[in-house]
Amino acid sequence: MSKRVVVGVSGAGSSLRALVAAARRGALGADVALVFADRECRGLDWAAEEGIDTALVPIGADRAAADEVLAQTLLASGPDLVVLAGYMRILGPKTLAALPGRIVNLHPSLLPSFPGAHAVRDALAAGVRVSGTTVHLVDETLDGGTILAQQAVPVLPGDDEAALHERIKSVEHVLLPRVVASFLAGPDGQRAAARRALLSVSDKTGLVPLALALDGLGFELVSTGGTARALREAGLAVTDVAAMTGSPEMLDGRVKTLHPRIHAGLLADLRRADHRAQLADAAIDPFELVVVNLYPFEAAAARPDIALDDLIEEIDIGGPTLVRAAAKNHASVGLVTRSDQYEAVLGELRDPGGLTDGTRARLAVDAFEMIARYDEAIAAELAERLAGRSTRVLRLERVQPLRYGENPHQAAALYRIPGVDPASGPFAAGVRQLQGKPLSYNNLLDAAAAAGIARDLRGPACVIVKHTNPCGAAECATMAEAWDAALAGDPVSAFGGVVAVTRPIDAGLAERLASLFLEVIVAPAVDPDGAAILARRENLRVLLDPALGSPPISATEYRSAGGGLLATDADVTPDDPAGWSVATRRAPTDAERRDLDFAWRVARHVKSNAIVLARDGAIVGVGAGQMSRVDSARLAVEKAGERAIGAACASDAFFPFPDGVETCLAGGVTAFVQPGGSVRDAAVIEAADASGAAMLLTGVRHFRH
Numbered sequence: 001m002s003k004r005v006v007v008g009v010s011g012a013g014s015s016l017r018a019l020v021a022a023a024r025r026g027a028l029g030a031d032v033a034l035v036f037a038d039r040e041c042r043g044l045d046w047a048a049e050e051g052i053d054t055a056l057v058p059i060g061a062d063r064a065a066a067d068e069v070l071a072q073t074l075l076a077s078g079p080d081l082v083v084l085a086g087y088m089r090i091l092g093p094k095t096l097a098a099l100p101g102r103i104v105n106l107h108p109s110l111l112p113s114f115p116g117a118h119a120v121r122d123a124l125a126a127g128v129r130v131s132g133t134t135v136h137l138v139d140e141t142l143d144g145g146t147i148l149a150q151q152a153v154p155v156l157p158g159d160d161e162a163a164l165h166e167r168i169k170s171v172e173h174v175l176l177p178r179v180v181a182s183f184l185a186g187p188d189g190q191r192a193a194a195r196r197a198l199l200s201v202s203d204k205t206g207l208v209p210l211a212l213a214l215d216g217l218g219f220e221l222v223s224t225g226g227t228a229r230a231l232r233e234a235g236l237a238v239t240d241v242a243a244m245t246g247s248p249e250m251l252d253g254r255v256k257t258l259h260p261r262i263h264a265g266l267l268a269d270l271r272r273a274d275h276r277a278q279l280a281d282a283a284i285d286p287f288e289l290v291v292v293n294l295y296p297f298e299a300a301a302a303r304p305d306i307a308l309d310d311l312i313e314e315i316d317i318g319g320p321t322l323v324r325a326a327a328k329n330h331a332s333v334g335l336v337t338r339s340d341q342y343e344a345v346l347g348e349l350r351d352p353g354g355l356t357d358g359t360r361a362r363l364a365v366d367a368f369e370m371i372a373r374y375d376e377a378i379a380a381e382l383a384e385r386l387a388g389r390s391t392r393v394l395r396l397e398r399v400q401p402l403r404y405g406e407n408p409h410q411a412a413a414l415y416r417i418p419g420v421d422p423a424s425g426p427f428a429a430g431v432r433q434l435q436g437k438p439l440s441y442n443n444l445l446d447a448a449a450a451a452g453i454a455r456d457l458r459g460p461a462c463v464i465v466k467h468t469n470p471c472g473a474a475e476c477a478t479m480a481e482a483w484d485a486a487l488a489g490d491p492v493s494a495f496g497g498v499v500a501v502t503r504p505i506d507a508g509l510a511e512r513l514a515s516l517f518l519e520v521i522v523a524p525a526v527d528p529d530g531a532a533i534l535a536r537r538e539n540l541r542v543l544l545d546p547a548l549g550s551p552p553i554s555a556t557e558y559r560s561a562g563g564g565l566l567a568t569d570a571d572v573t574p575d576d577p578a579g580w581s582v583a584t585r586r587a588p589t590d591a592e593r594r595d596l597d598f599a600w601r602v603a604r605h606v607k608s609n610a611i612v613l614a615r616d617g618a619i620v621g622v623g624a625g626q627m628s629r630v631d632s633a634r635l636a637v638e639k640a641g642e643r644a645i646g647a648a649c650a651s652d653a654f655f656p657f658p659d660g661v662e663t664c665l666a667g668g669v670t671a672f673v674q675p676g677g678s679v680r681d682a683a684v685i686e687a688a689d690a691s692g693a694a695m696l697l698t699g700v701r702h703f704r705h
Contacts, residue, residue, distance in 0.1 A: 003030035003184050006079040008087030013043020015085035015106055015172050020050065021237060022177035025218040027194035027285075029184045034077040036070070038089045053077070059089050067092025074099060080184060084138065085176065088117065091138060103138040104183065106176055108168045110134060110150055115143035120165045129155055131164060133172045135179045149179045149283045154247055170243035178283045195219045196265070197289040198241075200227050200257065200319060202296060206339040208234045210291065213346050219289070224249070224256050257318045266290065266325040270332040288354065289345075290326040291336045294319040294374055301381045308385060315378055323367050330364035331357070337367045369395075392567065394558070399430050405441045412441045424555040424570075426451040426522055426545040434526060435534065436541030443498065443541060447520045449605065450500035451545050454522070455552040455572075456601045461502045462486040463602075464494045469625070471497065473602050474618035479509045485618035487516070490639060498522070502549040505530040514540075524548040571604055571702060580696040583676065583685045588694040591616075592648050592671040596696060599650035600673050604702035610652040611636040611660070613644055613669065620647055629653075633660040637667035644668045652702045654678040658687040665691045675701045 005028070007016050016035060022028040035047035036055040048054050055073050059066045071094040074082055084091075084105040091103065109119035110132040116122070123131045132152040137145035153168050181194070197219045201207055204227070211221055211231050223231055224241040231238045242248045245259040257263075265287045268275040279286060300306055300314040326335040334355040336345055341363065348355045355363075376393035383391040396415040405412035414427065422429040425448055431439065439447070449468040454461065462482040463473040472489030476482040479501060487494050499513065500522040510530035513521060520541045526534065534542055552572035559566045577597045582588075588596060599614035606612055607625035611632040614620060621640030623632030629651065637644050645668030654677045655661055661672060661684055672688060676697035688695045 003080040004033035004078055005030045005180065005184075006034045006036065006074055006077050006082045007032055007047075008082065008084045009035060009037050009041060009043035009047075010039060010088040011041055011043060011086050013041070013046050013086070014169055015176055016043050016047065018173035019083065019085065019177055019180065020052070022181070022194075022220075025195065025220060027181060027218075027220065028177055029181050030080060033079065034074075036073060038087065043086070063092060064094075067094045071095040071098040081180060083176070083180060090142070093140070096138065096140060101137060104135055104148065104179070105138045105143070105145070106172055107134045107136065107143050108165060108172070110152065111136060111143055111147060120168065121161050124155070124159065124161060124164065131155055131168065133168050133175060135176060148183065149175060151175050151283070156248070167242070167248065170240060174239060174243050175283055178285055182280060182283070194285045196285050196287050197221055197291065198257075198262070198266075198287050198322070199223045199231070199291045200225070200322065201291060201293045202316075202319075203293050203339065204230055206342050207231070207291075208236075210339075210342045210346065211236055214289070214349075217349055220285075222287075225253060254317065257322055263321075263325055266322065266333060267329050268332065269329060287326070287333055289334045289336065289349070290322060292319050292322050292326075293337055293339075294323075294370075297374065297381075298377045301377070311381070311385075316374070320371050320374065323371055327364040327367040327371075330360040334360050335363050335367050337363070337370050341366070394565075399427070400438075402441050402444075403438065410441075414439075414444060421553055421555065423547040423550065423553045426543055426547075432544040434531065434542040434544055435538075436520075437539045439520070439541055439543075443520050446498035447500075447522050447543055450498045450520075451522050451548060452552070453602060453605045454500035454502050454548050455550065456605065457502055459502070463500050464489070465498045465500070466493050466496075469606055470602055470619060470622060472619055475598060476617060479503045479506075480512060483509060483512050485616075489619040490622070500545075500548060505534070507533055510534050522548065571704070575600065575698060575700055577696075580673065580698050582694070583681075583697045584688050584693065584695040586689075586692060586694045588648075588671045588696065592694060595648035596650065596671055596673040599648050600698065600702075603650040603652045604704065606652065606704065608652055608703045608705060610650075610702075610704065611664070612650045613637070613640045613647040613664070614650070615643060615647040620644065629655060630657070630659045630663055633663040637664060637669075640667065642668075646670055648673070650674070652704065654681070654701075655684045656680065658683050661687045661693075665693060669693065672696070673698060675699060677701075 007019060009016050020032050023030060023032055032052055034053045034055060035044060036057055037044040038059050044054050057070045057073055075098050082099055082103040109123055111134040114122045130152050132150055134147055135149045136147045139145040151171050153171055155164060195218050197214050199221060200223060207230060215236055220239055221231060221236060222239045222241060228238045228240060241257055245261045249256045261284055264284050268279050268286050270276060270286060295314045295316040297314045300311055326333045348359055380391040380393055383389040395418055397418050399414045399416050402412040402414060404410055416427060416430060420428045445468055446465050450463055450465040453463045453470055457475055459475055460479045460482050461475040463470050464486050471493035472486035474482045474485030476485055496517055496519055498520040499518055504525035504527055505523045506527050507529035510533035514533055514537055518540060522543045522545050524546050534540060554572055555570045557568050557570045595614045598617055599612045602619060603610050603612040606622060609626050609629040609632045611623040613636050620643035621636035623635035626632040640647060647669050648671045649664045649669045651674040654675050656678055657680060670693050672695040685695060
């Protein structure tokens with residue numbers, strides 16, 4: 001049978017409402033069975049409207065008779081506890097005798113100072129700097145019974161009686177239900193579990209639906225500032241942080257939640273009896289859930305016109321402190337830092353056991369990572385603004401360990417940089433592997449290279465990579481034609497290669513791909529028929545990269561270098577062939593221009609010194625990574641053989657001597673594209689003119705070391 005509380009009021013009944021709200025949340029361990037008053041008042045009317053039994057017992061001239069009536073009225077209701085919540089009459093001896101040790105009073109001062117009916121006025125008149133509230137047992141003395149709990153409330157400059165009393169009442173609304181619940185539980189009893197959530201968010205996406213759900217689960221919602229306003233506007237009851245702490249916000253809101261009455265509720269390890277006892281002694285309820293996100297510092301820093309002082313104000317202090325406290329104490333507290341976590345968290349909170357240990361741990365890790373990113377962003381921005389230092393912080397998230405690195409004796413793993421646009425590469429969002437055995441370190445390098453080249457190809461296209469260099473590439477009318485042309489570029493080197501295609505793989509293309517031993521295929525998608533065919537090659541790794549077939553996007557590339565780190569803008573800015581200049585007497589034909597454009601786009605992905613020969617939209621010869629450009633030219637011509645006749649040549653940097661051009665001309669090349677800029681440009685151009693070849697100058701170099 002539920003315990004019964006009887007409440008006495010004389011005014012608006014705001015503390016009565018706090019008790020009823022706690023009872024309805026299940027936090028009181030009792031029901032409010034009766035509300036009585038000594039006069040007609042709003043509190044009595046409100047109780048009647050809420051369906052609570054009421055009793056009006058006026059105190060007339062015959063005080064003894066009134067005392068008898070009140071005693072009998074209270075006894076008839078069978079109370080476990082009587083709470084005087086703003087009841088402005090002194091109880092008579094019969095009432096006290098009827099319920100010994102079972103009547104508590106709420107008094108707006110720190111007793112024994114300022115007893116009586118005008119405690120707030122008397123405290124102000126005395127000039128005290130601190131007032132407060134007291135919950136005490138009622139006996140025959142005036143406000144002199146045993147003190148059960150107290151909480152201080154500072155007196156602020158300019159306070160009048162109404163302002164101070166209002167702040168004291170807000171504290172009473174928190175303290176009184178807590179004391180009543182503890183009293184009813186008894187010294188050795190288990191008091192009713194209070195479900196409490198602290199909500200303080202800058203990004204209010206999904207806030208109101210979350211709070212409505214928490215309210216429906218019986219949570220008390222504790223909040224402050226704009227979050228509290230948003231919740232109240234949605235019709236939700238909110239306990240202000242200031243009501244818990246007794247202290248209003250300070251310093252333009254810089255100080256709100258930094259208070260023991262908040263952080264004790266966050267940091268108490270509920271597995272420890274001594275922590276639970278300390279909370280009970282201080283009349284503090286723990287928080288079951290904390291929902292926090294932070295001031296948007298990075299967004300503010302990105303505003304070009306923001307002043308330093310305004311940016312400094314966007315550095316959150318209280319939020320990170322709440323997050324650290326709750327994350328540290330994740331064994332007892334659930335912590336939510338992103339709106340996309342709300343649904344899953346609510347799902348577990350609806351279960352009798354609440355959040356699982358594993359969920360709280362994962363949420364804590366997410367929170368620590370968020371704080372790390374936040375601090376990193378602040379440190380990097382202020383290093384530039386305050387100290388003139390350029391700082392870049394890289395966070396690496398491990399995607400998967402690898403069997404080994406470039407060689408079997410080297411350990412390795414794949415990492416990603418969180419937040420990078422997935423369109424920047426096949427592993428920016430992790431690995432989307434459709435089939436095949438695990439990827440190796442070298443597979444990953446080759447797949448990244450193949451996908452990078454494919455992003456520079458147009459229409460149905462295919463590239464075959466070996467050791468990060470293309471050995472074949474083609475742009476054709478169909479994917480089948482593109483594969484055949486790319487394979488023809490170097491069918492020997494293609495064996496065991498890595499392929500990227502710019503269109504989804506269907507059954508026809510899958511049959512062609514499966515006909516050759518390949519290590520990896522990267523595609524934007526694979527249809528079911530194509531997947532079934534590729535699955536016959538059990539070890540073949542098939543990776544999905546939806547951005548293939550789309551132009552490359554700007555990004556930052558990083559490389560380790562002798563214990564340091566190099567950062568560069570990715571070489572993805574498209575070149576405009578219309579802006580290239582004709583250096584020779586003969587201009588290229590339209591067909592040569594198309595091949596020069598294609599060869600030039602591929603050349604930027606080939607290791608320097610790079611020479612790429614193309615004919616009819618396909619690569620026919622590649623010379624890569626040689627110490628001299630003429631050696632790369634010899635390799636490309638040798639690879640191409642007779643296909644070099646009528647081919648177009650792209651050189652990623654200028655020809656330092658005519659010998660490279662002469663080697664290609666001897667193989668049958670008829671058109672060239674190169675950056676120009678060599679001190680011997682005139683001799684190089686003269687060699688082309690002497691053979692009737694055409695040459696374009698781009699003015700742009702595409703070295704790839």
